[in-house]
Amino acid sequence: MKKYKKLISFALASSLAVSLLAGCGKAADGGSTSSGGDVFKIGGIGPITGDNAEYGMAVQNAAQLAVDEINAQGGINGYQIEFKFEDDETDAEKAVNAYNTLKDWGMQMLAGTVTSGCCVAVAEKTVADNMFQITPSGSSVDCVKHDNAFRVCFSDPNQGMASAQYIGENGLASKVAVIYNSSDIYSSGIYETFAAEANNQPFTIVSAEAFTADSKTDFSVQLQKAKDAGAELIFLPIYYSEAALILSQSATLNYAPSFFGCDGLDGLLGVENFDTSLAEGVMLLTPFAADAQDELTQNFVKAYKEKFGNTPNQFAADAYDAIYAIKMAAEDAKLTPDMDVSQMCEAMKASIVKITLNGLTGTGMTWEPSGEPNKEPKAVKIVSGAYTSM
Amino acid sequence: MSFISYLINGISLGSIYAIIALGYTMVYGIAKMLNFAHGDVIMVGAYVVFTTVSTLGLPPALGIVLATVACTLLGITIERVAYKPLRNAVSPLAVLITAIGVSYFLQNVALLVFGAGTKSFTSVVPLEALELAGGELVISGVTIVTIITGIIIMVCLTLFVNKSKAGQAMLAVSEDKGAAQLMGINVNGTIALTFAIGSALAAVAGLLLCSAYPSLTPYTGAMPGIKAFVAAVFGGIGSIPGAMIGGILLGIIEILGKAYISSQMADAIVFAVLIVVLLVKPTGILGKNIQEKV
Numbered sequence: 258m259k260k261y262k263k264l265i266s267f268a269l270a271s272s273l274a275v276s277l278l279a280g281c282g283k284a285a286d287g288g289s290t291s292s293g294g295d296v297f298k299i300g301g302i303g304p305i306t307g308d309n310a311e312y313g314m315a316v317q318n319a320a321q322l323a324v325d326e327i328n329a330q331g332g333i334n335g336y337q338i339e340f341k342f343e344d345d346e347t348d349a350e351k352a353v354n355a356y357n358t359l360k361d362w363g364m365q366m367l368a369g370t371v372t373s374g375c376c377v378a379v380a381e382k383t384v385a386d387n388m389f390q391i392t393p394s395g396s397s398v399d400c401v402k403h404d405n406a407f408r409v410c411f412s413d414p415n416q417g418m419a420s421a422q423y424i425g426e427n428g429l430a431s432k433v434a435v436i437y438n439s440s441d442i443y444s445s446g447i448y449e450t451f452a453a454e455a456n457n458q459p460f461t462i463v464s465a466e467a468f469t470a471d472s473k474t475d476f477s478v479q480l481q482k483a484k485d486a487g488a489e490l491i492f493l494p495i496y497y498s499e500a501a502l503i504l505s506q507s508a509t510l511n512y513a514p515s516f517f518g519c520d521g522l523d524g525l526l527g528v529e530n531f532d533t534s535l536a537e538g539v540m541l542l543t544p545f546a547a548d549a550q551d552e553l554t555q556n557f558v559k560a561y562k563e564k565f566g567n568t569p570n571q572f573a574a575d576a577y578d579a580i581y582a583i584k585m586a587a588e589d590a591k592l593t594p595d596m597d598v599s600q601m602c603e604a605m606k607a608s609i610v611k612i613t614l615n616g617l618t619g620t621g622m623t624w625e626p627s628g629e630p631n632k633e634p635k636a637v638k639i640v641s642g643a644y645t646s647m
Numbered sequence: 648m649s650f651i652s653y654l655i656n657g658i659s660l661g662s663i664y665a666i667i668a669l670g671y672t673m674v675y676g677i678a679k680m681l682n683f684a685h686g687d688v689i690m691v692g693a694y695v696v697f698t699t700v701s702t703l704g705l706p707p708a709l710g711i712v713l714a715t716v717a718c719t720l721l722g723i724t725i726e727r728v729a730y731k732p733l734r735n736a737v738s739p740l741a742v743l744i745t746a747i748g749v750s751y752f753l754q755n756v757a758l759l760v761f762g763a764g765t766k767s768f769t770s771v772v773p774l775e776a777l778e779l780a781g782g783e784l785v786i787s788g789v790t791i792v793t794i795i796t797g798i799i800i801m802v803c804l805t806l807f808v809n810k811s812k813a814g815q816a817m818l819a820v821s822e823d824k825g826a827a828q829l830m831g832i833n834v835n836g837t838i839a840l841t842f843a844i845g846s847a848l849a850a851v852a853g854l855l856l857c858s859a860y861p862s863l864t865p866y867t868g869a870m871p872g873i874k875a876f877v878a879a880v881f882g883g884i885g886s887i888p889g890a891m892i893g894g895i896l897l898g899i900i901e902i903l904g905k906a907y908i909s910s911q912m913a914d915a916i917v918f919a920v921l922i923v924v925l926l927v928k929p930t931g932i933l934g935k936n937i938q939e940k941v
């Protein structure tokens with residue numbers, strides 16, 4: 258017994274000595290030791306509490322899923338990834354705080370943020386630090402105005418224009434009303450391009466009414482005006498919490514137009530205790546439908562359901578694609594974790610415009626140097642409480 | 648026809664503001680403090696109904712009773728724990744800050760217990776919408792029930808304050824706390840009773856609010872709470888009929904402003920009217936003129 262003890266203590270002591278020497282060796286190199294170690298540190302920011310928690314939670318879960326998959330397959334260029342997600346409650350100030358927290362943790366690239374307002378605020382910080390940023394779902398124009406920022410989703414102008422074209426080309430209605438949130442950059446951005454594109458389409462906007470963050474419970478006036486104007490379809494470029502209220506208030510007014518929305522309506526079916534029959538027939542523009550038959554989508558939906566218990570929405574799909582876009586670009590750029598943040602950013606910027614990603618939200622996705630993705634828009638319809646491809 | 652529809656919706660929204668404003672104004676009248684946690688008591692009431700009726704499947708009537716009881720107990724507890732020890736504090740700001748603290752405390756507890764997700768509230772009003780003028784004027788069942796409930800509460804509360812012994816005690820305490828105590832009135836008991844009534848009203852308001860606008864989050868009570876506070880100031884804080892008039896007027900101004908001026912300026916219009924009223928009549932519509940003796 259005593260002998261073993263001696264043996265063990267010798268082994269421990271020698272390992273200690275070796276590690277000390279190893280330490281010396283490194284120091285002797287005099288190389289500028291950067292923040293990284295032997296893992297890539299990717300951060301994420303989004304609302305996991307508050308109004309838009311569905312989005313943040315979806316992004317957090319799906320990004321983690323993608324990171325786990327990549328790590329299981331050997332990581333990026335042989336290095337593992339660490340992923341850390343911080344809450345911003347859809348508040349720009351809290352998003353900046355979250356960014357600083359992640360930087361203290363050693364974040365090297367940012368897969369965020371989830372919502373537009375926060376993303377614009379954080380983009381100002383990432384450009385100052387020259388950190389590579391790819392937002393899964395920040396769709397306002399200013400989210401990617403700096404050259405270090407890219408996105409996976411469509412921009413607001415794209416969504417507004419695509420919605421107007423979709424409604425026009427498919428002859429969904431001739432009189433359209435719009436209810437939008439004038440205090441929100443996402444909503445008003447979509448509305449502006451929708452209204453501009455509507456002039457080229459065979460329908461007219463008969464009523465366009467706004468609401469603000471402080472008066473987002475009573476929609477009786479907006480609905481009454483749409484009804485009086487004889488609107489057959491109401492375009493809702495807003496988030497799902499308010500949309501759920503609009504749907505139920507419209508039902509109490511015995512008014513049943515069709516409803517058409519953008520990616521913000523995703524999550525509607527996840528509102529607890531929501532009577533999904535109210536959402537029957539609601540159409541939304543989304544790049545992802547969980548019922549799609551391709552292998553990639555089915556595997557993703559299956560893995561996500563197993564791990565988190567619910568069906569992923571398009572935010573989850575966007576986040577999953579964002580992590581794979583990082584992986585692909587990082588492999589193209591031959592990134593290693595010991596590069597500093599700015600070096601990484603320069604390498605990633607050059608590589609992301611070269612890659613072609615077959616992702617959940619589009620096949621053959623490519624990126625422009627401006628930060629915008631190239632892919633086809635799709636629409637889904639809610640039938641019997643589930644998204645169905647149109 | 649749409650004007651009548653706007654007006655009815657305005658009165659309905661105003662009735663909810665009025666019921667919440669009653670809680671603010673009674674507490675202010677008697678304890679001379681602004682209970683900023685009042686809006687969050689509404690939210691707690693709504694969550695109790697949601698849990699009992701939607702999750703546990705109890706009959707709505709039982710849910711309403713439970714919510715009222717829960718809010719009453721909550722109101723008394725808040726008063727006892729957070730406000731009473733500070734009642735004689737040197738600065739009146741101390742208790743105001745505590746009230747804001749309680750407000751955040753309730754919101755965060757709700758976040759913890761119920762989570763952040765929006766919950767869709769099943770209306771506890773089984774009434775069908777009323778269609779008049781050949782379907783041109785549709786009044787929802789909730790609107791009718793809200794207005795009727797508002798009227799009943801206002802009549803009962805006015806009778807209670809003016810006719811009952813406890814109500815008279817409230818008036819006396821609001822007039823002069825010290826003198827009331829000398830006359831043998833239980834001041835602590837009266838203040839607790841005020842909180843109890845105010846909180847029970849908050850439960851009713853929460854129920855009506857969430858039946859009319861069926862989305863429930865931990866922040867549901869915050870904005871209506873602030874609007875109702877404005878209504879109380881508008882009508883003359885401390886005055887019970889003032890809170891009723893202030894609430895209903897505020898609701899009508901908000902809806903008509905939204906309909907005929909601008910839907911995004913609704914709040915600005917409401918506050919502009921408030922400023923004008925306060926310039927003309929600094930104590931609010933029914934507020935008493937207090938002459939400072941020098």
